[in-house]
Amino acid sequence: MNEELILQHGLTLDEFQVIRKYLNRDLSIEELGIFSAMWNEHCCYKTSKKWLKKLPTDNEIVIQGPGENAGVIDLQDNDGIAFKIESHNHPSYIEPFNGSATGVGGILRDIFTMGARPIATLDSIRFGLIETEKTKYLLNGVVHGIGHYGNCIGIPNIGGECEFESTYDFNNLVNAMAVGHVQKDKIFYSKPKSIGGLIVYIGSKTGKDGIHGASMASDVFSEEDEDEKRPSVQVGDPFMEKLLMEGCLELMSSGLIESMQDMGAAGITSSSVEMASKGNVGVYINLDKIPLRQPLSAYEILLSESQERMLAVIDKKNNRKVREILQKWQIDYEVIGEITETKRVVFESNNKKVVDLPVEIIVDDAPEYDREFYIPRKRKNKDFDFSKIKLEDMIINLLTNLNYLDKSWVFDQYDSTVMGDTIREPGQSSGIVKIHGTQKVIGASTDCNPLYIRINPYEGMKYTVAESYRNLIACNINPLAITNNLNFASPLDPNIMGELVLSINGLKTAAVKFNTPIVSGNVSLYNQTNEIPIKPTPVIGMVGSNMDLNKINTNKFCEIGNKILILGKQLTKNCSPYLLQDQKIAFNICEFNDLEVLDLDFEKKIANCVLELSDLKCIMSCNDISRGGIFSALLKMQYKDMGFRVKVPDPIDLFCEYSAGYVIEIRSKDFEEVTSFLTKKGAEYLEIGQIIKEGIEINSKKFDYFDIMNKYRNDFEKIIS
Amino acid sequence: MSFKSAVITFPGSNCDRDALCYLKDLTKGEVHNIWHEETSLPKVDLVILPGGFSFGDYLRSGAMASKSKIINEVVKHANDNRYLLGICNGFQILTEIGLLEGALIRNKKLKFLGKNCFIKKKFQNNFNLSIKDNQVLQIPVAHNEGNFYCDTETLNLLKNNEQIAFEYCKGEFSNNEENINGSIEAIAGITNKKKNVLGMMPHPERAYSDFHQSQDGRLIIESLIS
Numbered sequence: 001m002n003e004e005l006i007l008q009h010g011l012t013l014d015e016f017q018v019i020r021k022y023l024n025r026d027l028s029i030e031e032l033g034i035f036s037a038m039w040n041e042h043c044c045y046k047t048s049k050k051w052l053k054k055l056p057t058d059n060e061i062v063i064q065g066p067g068e069n070a071g072v073i074d075l076q077d078n079d080g081i082a083f084k085i086e087s088h089n090h091p092s093y094i095e096p097f098n099g100s101a102t103g104v105g106g107i108l109r110d111i112f113t114m115g116a117r118p119i120a121t122l123d124s125i126r127f128g129l130i131e132t133e134k135t136k137y138l139l140n141g142v143v144h145g146i147g148h149y150g151n152c153i154g155i156p157n158i159g160g161e162c163e164f165e166s167t168y169d170f171n172n173l174v175n176a177m178a179v180g181h182v183q184k185d186k187i188f189y190s191k192p193k194s195i196g197g198l199i200v201y202i203g204s205k206t207g208k209d210g211i212h213g214a215s216m217a218s219d220v221f222s223e224e225d226e227d228e229k230r231p232s233v234q235v236g237d238p239f240m241e242k243l244l245m246e247g248c249l250e251l252m253s254s255g256l257i258e259s260m261q262d263m264g265a266a267g268i269t270s271s272s273v274e275m276a277s278k279g280n281v282g283v284y285i286n287l288d289k290i291p292l293r294q295p296l297s298a299y300e301i302l303l304s305e306s307q308e309r310m311l312a313v314i315d316k317k318n319n320r321k322v323r324e325i326l327q328k329w330q331i332d333y334e335v336i337g338e339i340t341e342t343k344r345v346v347f348e349s350n351n352k353k354v355v356d357l358p359v360e361i362i363v364d365d366a367p368e369y370d371r372e373f374y375i376p377r378k379r380k381n382k383d384f385d386f387s388k389i390k391l392e393d394m395i396i397n398l399l400t401n402l403n404y405l406d407k408s409w410v411f412d413q414y415d416s417t418v419m420g421d422t423i424r425e426p427g428q429s430s431g432i433v434k435i436h437g438t439q440k441v442i443g444a445s446t447d448c449n450p451l452y453i454r455i456n457p458y459e460g461m462k463y464t465v466a467e468s469y470r471n472l473i474a475c476n477i478n479p480l481a482i483t484n485n486l487n488f489a490s491p492l493d494p495n496i497m498g499e500l501v502l503s504i505n506g507l508k509t510a511a512v513k514f515n516t517p518i519v520s521g522n523v524s525l526y527n528q529t530n531e532i533p534i535k536p537t538p539v540i541g542m543v544g545s546n547m548d549l550n551k552i553n554t555n556k557f558c559e560i561g562n563k564i565l566i567l568g569k570q571l572t573k574n575c576s577p578y579l580l581q582d583q584k585i586a587f588n589i590c591e592f593n594d595l596e597v598l599d600l601d602f603e604k605k606i607a608n609c610v611l612e613l614s615d616l617k618c619i620m621s622c623n624d625i626s627r628g629g630i631f632s633a634l635l636k637m638q639y640k641d642m643g644f645r646v647k648v649p650d651p652i653d654l655f656c657e658y659s660a661g662y663v664i665e666i667r668s669k670d671f672e673e674v675t676s677f678l679t680k681k682g683a684e685y686l687e688i689g690q691i692i693k694e695g696i697e698i699n700s701k702k703f704d705y706f707d708i709m710n711k712y713r714n715d716f717e718k719i720i721s
Numbered sequence: 722m723s724f725k726s727a728v729i730t731f732p733g734s735n736c737d738r739d740a741l742c743y744l745k746d747l748t749k750g751e752v753h754n755i756w757h758e759e760t761s762l763p764k765v766d767l768v769i770l771p772g773g774f775s776f777g778d779y780l781r782s783g784a785m786a787s788k789s790k791i792i793n794e795v796v797k798h799a800n801d802n803r804y805l806l807g808i809c810n811g812f813q814i815l816t817e818i819g820l821l822e823g824a825l826i827r828n829k830k831l832k833f834l835g836k837n838c839f840i841k842k843k844f845q846n847n848f849n850l851s852i853k854d855n856q857v858l859q860i861p862v863a864h865n866e867g868n869f870y871c872d873t874e875t876l877n878l879l880k881n882n883e884q885i886a887f888e889y890c891k892g893e894f895s896n897n898e899e900n901i902n903g904s905i906e907a908i909a910g911i912t913n914k915k916k917n918v919l920g921m922m923p924h925p926e927r928a929y930s931d932f933h934q935s936q937d938g939r940l941i942i943e944s945l946i947s
Contacts, residue, residue: 147833151863152774154735239733239777330732408836415835415863417927418772420739434932549932641894706895713896 001026009036015367022361030299030347030354034362037266037303038273041525044366047491048523051504055518056511061480062519063184069110069262070180071519072187073481075545079435080184081442082116084520085124085177085485085541089527091233092174096141100125100174101149101236102307107178108155109262112245113310115188115252116180119419120433121150123160123176124446124485124539128169130402130720135164138172139720145236146176147413152238153245156422157414158431160446164402170529175485175522177541179444181435188252190261190271191278192313192339197258199272199285199337202326203244203309207293210234210267210305240308240331247329248310254325256318263309269302271311272337273345277363282342287349289336298349313339373497376457379594384574384585391651391698395631397583398655399708404582404628404635405716427636428555429471429624430544441549443477445542449627450535451577452595457499457536459595461506466603466659468542469514470624473607474662476553476614477544482511484521484540489533491525499536500525507538513600516542551615556639558620558665560693564644565674566630566686567606568661571596576656578627583655598659606660609683618670618677625661630654630688633663635712643705645697646689654698665691723750724946725765729795731757731786736772736808736926743926744769747942755791762794767804767945770795770811772863772924782825782866783813792818804945805918806848809864812910812920820913821920822879823871828864829903835863837934838901838923839892840909844883846916850944857890858937860923862901867922869904869911879911886910886919 006016009032019027019035027035041047057065063080064072070084088103104121111118123146128135150157155178210233251257259279261271268285276283287301296304314322319335326333340346345362347355398404411426423441424432430445447468452460465482472479484507491497511518527534546552573579575593580586613619623633631654634644648654666674678685689697696703726744730737737754744752744767753763762768776785786792799805799820807815815821828834839857842849852858871879879885887910891899900907902922910921925938 144832147835151833151835151865152733152735152777154773237777239774239779242733242735242774412836413833415833417835417861417924418735418739418863420742420927420930420933422927423932641896709895 001032009033010040011035015039018365019361022365028354030302031357033299033303034269034355034357037269038362039366041523042265043270045523046367046369047371047525048486048500049368050370051501055504055508057517057519059515059517062517063187065517065519066521068189069113071481071483072114072182073519074184075440078184079438079440080182080187081179081543082111082114082182083177083179083483083541083543084110085175085446085483085539086110086522087485087487087524088174088176089171089487089524092142093138093172095233096138097145098233098235100142100145102234103174103176104146104149105236105238105241105307106264107176108153108241108245109264111178111180112248113188113260113262114180114182115186116182117249118155118178118180119421120158120179120431120444121155121176122158122431122444122446122541123174124448125160126163126165126168126173126537128164128172129166130164132169136720142172142174143410143413149236149238151415153242154418156416156418156433157426158416158422158424158433159426159444162407162410165450165535167532167534170532171527171534173487173527173537175487175539177446177483179442179543186252188257188260190259190275192275192281193258195281195339195341197313197339198316198319198335199283199339200312200314200322201290201309201334201336202248202312203331204237204240204306205291205293205332206296206301206304206309207306208296208300208304211300211303234305234307236307243329243331244308244310247326247331250325251322256314256322258313258315260310260312263311265305267304267306268311273359273362275311276345276359279339280343282340282344282346282359283337284340284346285337287347289334291332291334298347298354302347371491371497372494373501374494375498375502379592381593384580386573386652389583389652391701394583394655398628398632399711399715401582402716402719404632406713407716408713409717409720423549423552424475429474430477432475432477432552434549439547439549441546441552443472443475443544445471446539447471448537448539450537451581453499453503453536453538454589455577455592456595457502458506459598461503461538462510462598462600463595464538464540465507465510465514466598467626468540469603469607470662472542472544473610474553474555474622474624476551476611477546479514479516479542479544482516482518482540482542484518484538486523487527487534487537487539488525489528496533503536503538510600513604553614553619553622555623555637556621557637557642557691560642560691562620562665562667562691563671563687564646564689564691565664565666566688567609567664567683568625568658569602570653571657571659573652573656578657579629579655603660606662606683609678609681610662613674613677618666618674619664620667621665623663625658625663627657629656630663637663638709641694642691643695644689645692645695647699648688651698724748725751726767726769727753727755727763727765728769728771729755729757729791731775731789733775733777734771734773736924739926740769740771740808743929747929747939748946757789757791759791760794762791762798767806768795768798770807770814772809772811775810775814781817783810783817786814787817796820799918802915802917807920808924808926809922812922813866815918815920820918821911822875823869823911825866826868826870827866828868833865834867834902836861838862839890839897840887840923841890843885843888846886846912848919848941848944849886851940851947852944857892858940859892859935860925860928860938862923864922867902869908871905876905882914884912884914886912887921
């Protein structure tokens with residue numbers, strides 16, 4: 001086999017030699033395609049596996065950790081919650097609408113493959129600077145794609161994040177998360193149960209779309225690549241997915257399916273190999289039986305990433321019943337093979353075995369690398385000059401920065417109330433939905449602090465986890481578990497690899513402390529174009545619950561006259577990265593001081609105070625303090641034309657970041673009770689002011705409420721159009 | 722006498738469950754779920770055509786659904802002077818069937834719109850009896866094609882026959898618009914001439930429970946039952 005062909009398939013020559021030696025024969029082109037699909041980063045985590053193994057993945061509520069289509073946690077009674085986040089970065093850059101739409105489609109299939117009905121989606125999207133036409137095009141396409149798919153299939157989008165920063169100029173990020181509800185006794189796994197079970201194909205016909213998608217997603221881009229790679233982007237059909245979802249859920253609830261696996265990255269190759277590997281069995285598939293949209297070669301069928309397809313194993317005796325149910329939903333269905341005891345993956349085409357490989361070599365012998373990494377050197381501390389900063393300018397700096405403005409333009413394109421169970425919509429600190437027919441609610445938040453992680457990957461990751469944690473706590477949601485999406489540039493650069501390793505360590509430390517295991521996740525490497533690496537962006541999706549929907553806090557102001565209190569500890573001005581960056585005091589990453597060490601015990605202590613006060617019904621509204629400090633938190637809390645009057649020693653304090661930072665609104669009559677409670681718990685607080693009608697007042701200086709609110713609410717749309 | 726109702730499900734309907742819950746919780750009567758291929762409809766007081774993307778809305782919104790087998794029965798039900806309510810995609814289907822005038826074209830800003838909107842009643846009918854004049858209701862919308870359009874002649878007919886049931890309006894506070902999707906005369910819902918068929922873009926079935934942001938959607942069922 002010639003070298004060029006091997007390299008084109010994303011394998012190194014060393015990797016190829018391992019295969020060659022094991023098989024002791026030449027590979028067919030189809031077999032090479034299989035290794036190309038299964039041995040890339042996207043499918044076998046060859047760079048990150050060593051470090052991911054260190055993450056905590058289990059505790060008393062974890063039903064299913066990483067390794068299945070989605071993680072599942074226990075929500076008492078017979079309720080389980082399945083959730084996962086996944087990236088669709090490269091496809092969304094090449095073709096933003098379809099790339100992001102199929103990202104949503106893929107993650108939804110991961111959820112209902114487990115037997116869970118999806119009940120919410122969230123996303124985390126990042127773009128370059130809005131000044132370029134390209135960013136506007138990407139933003140419009142991505143938001144349209146996410147919205148179109150979710151709206152059509154009818155799953156509410158309940159939250160997420162949308163940020164702009166220059167390193168994403170040629171490498172935007174699209175991470176989509178989905179949450180589903182499953183009955184604990186009806187969870188489905190990809191492991192087949194019996195030898196002789198029929199392998200069946202359910203869903204859309206197979207076409208040329210997405211061939212080599214998974215290996216593309218593991219590749220570095222150059223700008224000229226764009227047009228050449230376009231045929232590799234899958235095209236989504238949310239209507240078909242809706243039918244597929246209803247059909248599959250009906251099959252599963254009727255007990256007609258043994259196991260199921262969605263055909264995602266690397267299509268039928270990956271799904272069938274994983275099935276065989278999980279069950280420690282073999283698979284035989286006749287490729288001539290696969291429903292095709294157009295004539296395809298065996299090689300193309302194996303690597304197609306056509307959307308809305310499922311692979312399932314059924315007992316022979318259920319064949320007719322399965323066919324009937326799927327006919328009702330107008331879904332293609334075909335028996336394509338069977339589970340064998342050979343422990344080999346065999347694909348046949350035109351009466352010829354085109355692939356005949358032991359499962360072992362594909363899965364167990366997949367490469368695992370221990371790549372070289374550097375630990376960032378210690379930063380020197382320096383003092384910045386804040387003397388020239390004026391309050392008015394600080395406010396203007398925030399109101400002219402997309403990252404601080406109200407993002408209704410994005411959220412309003414998503415249906416967030418379909419299914420009728422939405423309690424908190426996007427734009428609040430966490431999205432919340434009710435478990436249908438119960439009083440239980442699920443809250444979820446997606447977060448990342450790339451600037452923090454670039455400054456100090458370990459501490460920065462702790463801050464990122466803490467931010468998700470605070471987002472849930474602010475709503476009186478108990479944080480339960482995490483899904484993660486590690487977006488990084490090329491791990492072949494030891495500096496980038498260092499960020500990856502240290503941030504995973506930070507994730508581990510925080511997850512252990514908060515008792516929030518990582519139950520599912522995704523890794524997306526090589527996010528760099530034209531040699532510009534993205535900032536390290538390990539996104540966290542955290543899920544939590546409250547058993548009583550009446551105890552949930554709002555993030556919006558409740559009543560004029562109520563007092564505003566601050567909990568937590570302010571980071572010093574010199575160590576508040578976003579303050580320094582967004583107030584244009586520090587420009588270059590090397591200028592920043594190191595992060596203050598985040599005290600996770602302190603985070604937990606303050607969080608427990610918020611939860612207890614919420615249960616006592618003493619908190620009227622609450623929001624966490626993050627980028628943009630108290631001022632930004634207060635802006636987000638404005639509601640029904642209510643504003644705020646505050647007094648602080650130094651106005652700059654209002655823009656500093658916090659550890660364990662929360663703004664809480666309390667009634668005057670509860671002031672004694674709340675403050676003595678906090679004192680008893682040893683939690684310091686700061687009373688900074690009160691809620692007023694149609695006004696913003698800082699240290700006796702009055703600002704035009706409607707002018708500020710008008711900018712806050714409407715300028716996002718103006719800036720991006 | 723208990724109030725009986727039914728919800729039709731088309732492939733791609735995604736508010737059928739919401740509509741079923743809405744009816745079960747508020748009418749306390751029998752509620753049927755009818756698959757689009759059925760050829761008979763039980764005798765009920767109200768039929769809802771729910772929201773969603775019937776048949777993917779790949780042709781015009783609602784066009785494919787309007788040719789479904791069950792539609793003959795739905796038309797008979799309406800001709801029988803019983804209540805028929807189309808919400809969102811259901812409204813689009815009703816205009817495609819021809820039970821309602823006009824058409825729903827793409828929103829003014831050419832973008833999907835999912836948010837709370839404010840509406841009030843224009844002319845009284847049995848669907849909005851319990852709503853006071855000038856009472857502002859807060860109800861979510863979620864649509865891409867909700868911009869109601871008709872020619873001047875039809876508009877005059879709708880007005881003269883008092884067929885305009887709801888119009889979009891401004892809420893109490895500073896942050897909302899008057900006519901969110903650009904509908905002609907801010908029309909949010911219309912009835913047929915006999916006023917037993919209502920089509921509306923806002924989703925009352927998402928605003929009725931104590932955990933919803935608003936419970937104003939109850940008023941429609943309460944009007945019908947009273």
